Amino acid sequence: MQHENTTAPSLAQLSQADLSALRHRFRAAHGAQAIARVLLEDAADLGALLEIRDREGLLSALACCTHELYAFHEAAYYDAVNPDDAEGGAQ
Incomplete structure (x- = not known):
């Protein structure tokens, strides 16, 4: 089995703030997908x-x-x- 090379941190390496932000974005993505599915199913239904x-x-x-x-x-x-800006910008 091959492992992918990645620079993404594992869940164990994430801070509580990062984990909370990740959970927030996951819920947003899951919610968006569910809402889109309901809207598409409603549009496909002739009775709306x-x-x-x-x-x-x-x-x-x-x-x-x-x-x-x-x-x-x-x-x-x-x-x-722009990695320089992420570290406080060019000086």
Whole structure:
């Protein structure tokens, strides 16, 4: 069995704050996937089971979940591309 080479820390190496942030993002991703599935199933159903108010609420929740995920990944990408800024910037 081959192991992948990775620089990602194991769960044992994560601080409580990092673990909490990871759990928060996992729940956001899981929630976004579940909301999208419900909306897609409702759209596929000719009877449209959801009320307009319910659909709007789900879309709002989906927007919040995906915003959280986008913000995290945008910051992680910026830090990877600009390592000097992540350490306090150029001096």
